[in-house]
Amino acid sequence: MADLLPPRSPIDMFGDPIDAQPLWFKKDAFLQENFDSETYIADLRTFVPFENFRSELQSYISFLKHELIELINRDYGDFVNLSTNLVDVDGAILRMRAPLTELRERISQFRTSVDSSLAALQNGLRQREEASAAREILELLLDTFHVVSKVEKLIKELPELPTDLSNENVTSTDNDPLSNGYVVNGTNVRETQSILLERIASEMNRLKFYMAHAQDLPFIENMEKRIQSASSLLDASLGRCFVYALENRDANAIYNCLRAYAAIDNTNGAEEVFRTTIVSPLIRKIIPHSSSEALVGTLGNELEKDYRQIMQYIDKECKFLLEISSSANSGLHVFDFLANSILKEVLLSIQRGKPGAFSPGRPMEFLRNYKSSLGLLAYLEGYCPSRSAVAKFRTETVYVEFMKQWNIGVYFSLRFQEIAGALDSALMVSSITPVSNEGNSQELTLKQSITLLESLRSCWREDVLVLSCSDKFLRLSLQLLSRYSTWLSSGLAARKGGNAGSNPGSDWTISATPENFIYVMHDVDYLVNELGNDFLDHILQLLASCSSEVLDLVKQSILQCGKSLKDLVPSIRNTMIEALVEKSVEDLRQLKGITATYRMTNKPLPVRHSPYVSGVLRPLKSFLDGERATTYLTEETRKILLLGAATKITDQYHELAADLVNVTRRTETSLQRLRQGAMRRAGASSDVSDQNVSETDKICMQLFLDVQEYGRNLAAIGVAAADIPAYRSLWQCVAPSDRQTTINF
Incomplete structure (x- = not known):
């Protein structure tokens, strides 16, 4: 019996078998249905060394082989009898094969039948789809043909406008299909033609839609000449009708013509007709384009007077069309006669007749023209019915081009040189220059200080300042104050250090007397007071439209410059004291x-x-x-x-x-x-002079x-x-x- 007992496994010092498996090795994981060897290995390799893992697997394989052998040995009798129990297996297989083969053949025949039916059905659907597409194309071509024919017929039926525009009552012929034998005055003819043109335009819009969906078709290519001819006839007729309606101020005809232009997406055509017919003759009377016309026109490059006349003409001759195009629910908002007709013609007239008006070489004239132009733009914006219309007007190409003509950057550069150059010239003299003001302590006393204040005020004068460049003029003002402060501080430092010639403009202190420094101190106090009161109030009033944050920054910057000047007062006072001490020390x-x-x-x-x-x-x-x-x-x-x-x-x-x-x-x-x-050498007493x-x-x-x-x-x-x-x-x-x-x- 001792020989039949399995050998005992050696145990370690804790009483566990030495060949016991570790806790991380789970044998049950191999029996799971979704077991994946790669995932299992990847999970264990994160914390188990590869050698240990491999040795455990090898041990487990040996264990499984050993267990399989034990199972076979234990049930060896049943294992041997397994083959003897399989009686007549081949016969059973033959009996099962026949019905299975028959079932396979039936399924194959059914599949073939279904495939043929599916192919026939798909073929029929494809033919039906092709027929439907062909029918759609045919209907599209027929519609195109009918529309072209209809447009041609309607164009031929257009009534003729009277040749004499001054004749208001025109009798139409009996052959006119629209007159129906009745006498029609000129206004009815214009309105009738405009209505018919609007109808033709709508048909042309349909025609464009058809052509967009039937491109590259031979039929469409063959009809292209007819379509182009019809389009040209429509444009010409619509243009003549619109011109005639404008010249006679026929509101109904104008409205119909504009709707026709909008229908064929030709807003530029209407704007150009209005510009050349109405606007251009009026503007050219004010700003001639050629030298021969200039004999009866205005001379010079001033635009303010011209703009006033232009605004009068707009009120008189253009207002009616602007009101029609901006009327509510009219659908005519796509037109922009303000920019593409009026402003465009104004720009062309100035460029041809008065190109010098855009030149910043004459700053005062340039600024007057620029501000007058802004006034004209504001006047034109007054015809915009809403804020969105104003925003759209400002984004138009003509508006942007008009604003580009005014080179404000060059204008500011010229003003900068003029203003800063005047102060720089005044500060580069070798001595300070008092001016006579008859003992008035409320005025500046030095030419340098007067030039500074005049330069500061020039930056914010109405005939100098451009509000769109107010930041640049503010920076120029601060630079002027800084330049003046530097001139004072460098002069005081040069006098104190005795090196006046080292810095240009600082040698004015060498010849300055204490009395001269009285002027300096007075002017500094005056400037500090001016900067913190009247000058600052004037700037804040000009920039009142800015936000409070911007105004606070402007105020702080100017007050800071005033503080920089005020900080020089002790130095000026000490210089005066040193000059007085030098005289007393003599x-x-x-x-x-x-x-x-x-x-x-x-x-x-x-x-x-x-x-x-x-x-x-x-x-x-x-x-x-x-x-x-x-x-x-x-x-x-x-x-x-x-x-x-x-x-x-x-x-x-x-x-x-x-x-x-x-x-x-x-x-x-x-x-x-x-x-x-x-005295000691002579033997006399040494205290003889002690009493004296x-x-x-x-x-x-x-x-x-x-x-x-x-x-x-x-x-x-x-x-x-x-x-x-x-x-x-x-x-x-x-x-x-x-x-x-x-x-x-």
Whole structure:
């Protein structure tokens, strides 16, 4: 019994058989009906190594073979008896084959019958379809023939219009098929002919439809000459009838003719007839095309007067047709007589008779003509019954071509050179140029500033500005302001750095006096105020049709330029202060003469101030009390200049005095050492001069008296000397020891 037990599989340390299959290997997957080997392998290869997968499959194959062998061994008796149980299999097969063969033959015969019936049915349907198509073509050809014949007959039946257009009552002949033997006046003949022409046009429209569906057919090709002849006769008759109706202002006939033109899709023909018959003679009376006609026409390139006459003619001679074509529910909206008749003739007349009107070489005349042309277009748009009609009018080819004639870009370039060139020329001079305004502080004082303001205003004058280019003129205005600001800042920087010749146009500061800078400061204040008020209001009023966002941007840009100018005011003020200090320092340099006065002399202590002190503040006082300062400077500005100049002058005074005192003391110390050494060598006492007043004391006393007088002079012009830190330091530098803490004069 021990030999019959299957061998036990070795187990691992966890108690599982070593040959146990992994969890990812599912044997049940092979038994599924929709099992796909490629999909199964692709799914497992994403997380199972190929070698492991192959070894598992090989193990499973071995397992299956082993199991199959076991099954055969277990049921070997039944397996052997399987062949013995198959008795008379061949006979059974023969018995089953006969009915199956008979069934196959019947099915084959039935299929053949069905196929023949289907082929016959399809053939019949195809013949029926061909017959239907042939019938349609035949009917189309017959209809075409009938329409052509009908058109030819109707054309022959057209009544003749009277040859004398001035004769209103015309008697038709009895042979006229439309008169029926009755006397018909001219108006009835026009209306009758227009009605018949509209009918012919509708038939021609049908004929075009038939021809479009019967192209390349011999019958149609043979009838092509008849069709073209009929079309030509219709066009000629319709043109004559329309001209006659226009000249007699027959509203009914005009309406019928326009419907006929619309029916044959020949709107250009009607527009051209109206242009050549009505519009062209009128326009050529106003704007002649040739030199012989110009003898009785207007001269020059001005268009405003011509446009007024043209508008009068349109009201008088063209309004009736425009009202007919734009009437509601008329179906005549396909015509555009405004663009393709009136505006086209106006454009041709200007191009031939007054080509110089489009030339921007004369900017003022060009702008007047351009604005007059916009007025004419606005007048023509007034005849449009709706906004959509206005939009359609503006997209017409003639309208676009008319607007292209006005080269606004070249016009702006010429204006740019004119306006910017004037300012640039004014700023390139080597000195500022005051103008006489008779002491009026409400006006600009420098030619450069006046030129700037005139240039800015020129950009927005009615005879310069083009609203469609308002963005360009705004940019030009900002460039002008920037150019002026640069001129000021570069000049101030050049004066401060002493390199005026390095930048063209910046050397004006070299010859400028402090009084000249009064003009500069006044003009800057005036310009800043003008930019933020009247000038800005004028621009915003001109651009009132723009959105609020655009207006805000315009306002911000102009105010920013005004701020840039205002930011230069401190620099201008400092330049004025530096110029005043330079004049005052010239008198302060006399302070060095005090040393020569008391050095190696026996002069007593000074009792009064030096003469130079009175001249130190004289340039500042003269400047502030002058006519220019009192006229053009505000009281606040004068105070700022006074305090700033006084502070800087005092700084210079303190620096010079401190240097003088230090040098004097060092010199006296050196002399005392030399004197004491000589006296010791001579055997004399070294304290002989100790009782005398030293030269340094005399010099300091003189400086102290001068500083007191300088303080009184400061007080005289309105400056508290004690409030200036440099003056307190100066006082402490030269005052006696007992007066160091108290400043009094």
